[in-house]
Structure formats: C-alpha cells, structure tokens
Amino acid sequence: MGSAALKKLRQQRLQAVLAKNPFLTDENLAEQFEVSIQTIRLDRMAMGISELRERTRYMAENAQKKLQAIASDDIVGELIDLEIGVSGISMMTVNKEMVLQKTGVCRGQYMFAQANSLALAVIDAPAALTGVANVKYKIPVYSGAVLVARAEVVRKQEDKYTIWVKIRNNRKEVFRAKFLIVSLPEERNQENENRG
C-alpha cells in the first residue's frame, strides 16, 4: 500500500474517531495513530476539522440549543399555519434519534407530542389542559419522514374543546387523534402541590 493511501485511511479514521469522541487533543490522537502531532494537525487541516477547544465549544452550544428545542419549546414541530379557535398546521421531521432501536419505527410519543401541542396551540385561551385523548396509529413511520399535522376544532362547549388532529406522511394518514381539552380561566394556577 502506498503512503498516499495510508494517509487517506488515517484521515478517515481520524474523522470517525473524533465523531465518536470529540474530546481528544492532538497529542492523544498522535499517540493513538502513532504519528507525530504535526501530522495530526495537517490531517485536521486537510479535513477541515477544528481544534479541541472549538469542537468542545461548538458541542456545548449546540447541545444546549437542542436541549432547549426538545425540552422547552411548547410546540413540538414547526408551526406552519394557525387560525386560533379553528385550525392549525405543524410540520416535524422524524430523525434517527426518534425511532425505536429494535424496529426503526418512530416512537408514538413524538406524534402524540406534535398532535397534542398543536391542539393546545389552536385553543384560544391563555392556558389549557388536555383531559382526554383518543389516539390511533395507522401506519408505522420511519426516520426521514416529514410529518404534517392538521388540527381542527370540531366542537366547543363552554370551556371544553373537541379537537381532531390528523398526521400525514407523504399524503397518507399515519396517525389520528381526538383530544378533549379544557381551557383554564387563569385563576387556579398553582394551588396544587406535589409532595414527595
């Protein structure tokens, strides 16, 4: 094998190693690959891989954003259209972190979350709670699917709303849910407590 081929192989391995563990210094990598630090640096240059500190900073910022996106966004998916009190549409792309390891099928909770949060967004109220949900999964969905959810208010009685949400992937209906949601008049806010 020529040294040019060895070089390419090493650079690819370097990329793979850093993808798995980005917290490695050039010195660590030099030991691991049994070459000099300079070679590692040339390889990083060639592959456009930034230095340890930048990698770490990027990871910290990025993971932070992702966490916030997952945890603190009240709407799961991207809100495309919203007519308050009437209907709403949101979009969500299934990625490989959202699927079950065994089957590769998207976990039901993600579709549920998209549907439920869209239903809550449609309600014309300062605060609302899900009371009852009837859910049906029609077709399994895999990584890469672009899910379009459409929510419609079908009935409103005083503070109780009935909302239908249908999720389509590639125009086929994959999920359907009926939510009974109660809107809160902002009075009873946190009288409830959660003791041990």
Add this chain to the structure above:
Amino acid sequence: MGSAALKKLRQQRLQAVLAKNPFLTDENLAEQFEVSIQTIRLDRMAMGISELRERTRYMAENAQKKLQAIASDDIVGELIDLEIGVSGISMMTVNKEMVLQKTGVCRGQYMFAQANSLALAVIDAPAALTGVANVKYKIPVYSGAVLVARAEVVRKQEDKYTIWVKIRNNRKEVFRAKFLIVSLPEERNQENENRG
C-alpha cells in the same frame, strides 16, 4: 455601603451571570463588572467557579449525556419492576423543563411517553407497535412530582395486547391510559419507505 458588601454582591452577580451565560472569559467579565481581571479571578476562586474552558467542557459533556438520555432511551422513566407479559412499574420525576411555560403544568406527552414506553416494555415480543391509545388526564402535575406508572396486560388475543397503564403521583391517580398494542413477528421490518 462597605466594600465588603460590594464584594459579596459582585460575587453573587458573577455567579448569576455565569449561570445564564457560561461562555464568558474573565476579560469579558472584568469589563462588565468594571473591575480588573485579577478581581474576577479572585472572585471565581472564592465562589469555586472553574475557568471558561472547564465550564465549556462540562457543559458539552453534560448536555450530550442529557440528549442521549432523552433521545435514545427506549424507556422513558426508570424501570422499577417488570414481569414480561404481565405487568411493569416505572418511575419518572417531573422537572422544570417538562412543564408548560404558561401554566407550570407537566406536558401531557411526558406522561404519555412514560406510559407508552412502559406498555411496550411489558409486551413479550421482539418488536411491537402501538395501534390505539385512549388517554385520560385526571389531575394536573407540576414540577417536582414523582410519577409512578403501573402497566398491566388485561387481554391478549394472538398478536394483540390490551394494556392498562395508571400513573400515580403521591398515591393519587393523575393519568390513565389503555393501549392496544400489536406485536410484530420480526418479519415486516422496513418494507415501508418515507419519500419526500
């Protein structure tokens, strides 16, 4: 005001500022607080706050772990007990990232996720899919609540399971769901595709 009091105030503000934005150098902080870099360093020493690079690294590692915990765990919550094909118990603590900003109430999707993943875990099958779910939220749950979910298989007909899941907080039932789950015989794995 004595300078000792000023010092304490500055140190507390320092801690607060770094809690909000950990990506600040001592130089940045010195400008912001209109003191010298050395003062900032003495303050960090006094408060036991590590340097920028360590803070960044800690955040990167920690957020990474959290992301993995949220995204790639198939079971939401901690599995306490499991009798395959019969019943299972899991525990989950509601934290402040899991509640709606407006009301402080835990988002329904988390309870749904806990219940659904527990139900899937109980099934004695290599792979299973949720078909239908009937869900009822009985009492709103707030941050700090320790949710105990108990799943029970109430019927089994061929590959179709009916599973009841009840979630209690402090012995009061806050959530209840019935799942109809279909177990897959591992044959039809990924014949479905997701185009566009």
Add this chain to the structure above:
DNA sequence: CAACTGTTATGACTAGGTACTAAAAGTAGG
C-alpha cells in the same frame, strides 16, 4: 499610625493550539 481588607499589577508558567519554515524520510520514474 498600624493593621486589615480589598483591589490591582507584575512576572513566570501552562495547555492546546495556529502559522510558518525547514529538514528528513519514503516512494516512485527515468
């Protein structure tokens, strides 16, 4: 005034690099 706390300054050192130059080592082609 001396003692003390708080703040700032200074110098020497560190990790983990960048940017650049130079040299050695390996690998062909003629």
Add this chain to the structure above:
DNA sequence: CCTACTTTTAGTACCTAGTCATAACAGTTG
C-alpha cells in the same frame, strides 16, 4: 542510482485564557 515528488517530522514564534505567587497600592477602622 539519481532526481523529483509526496509525506512526515521538527522547530520556532505567537496566541488565548487561563494558573500561581508575590508585591504594591487604596480605603477603612481600631
């Protein structure tokens, strides 16, 4: 075998964002 070329290694100066230790101020108080 010698030359041309690529690859690898070495070494220097410099950078950031610190560390640690020492010293010198400033302001207050007993």
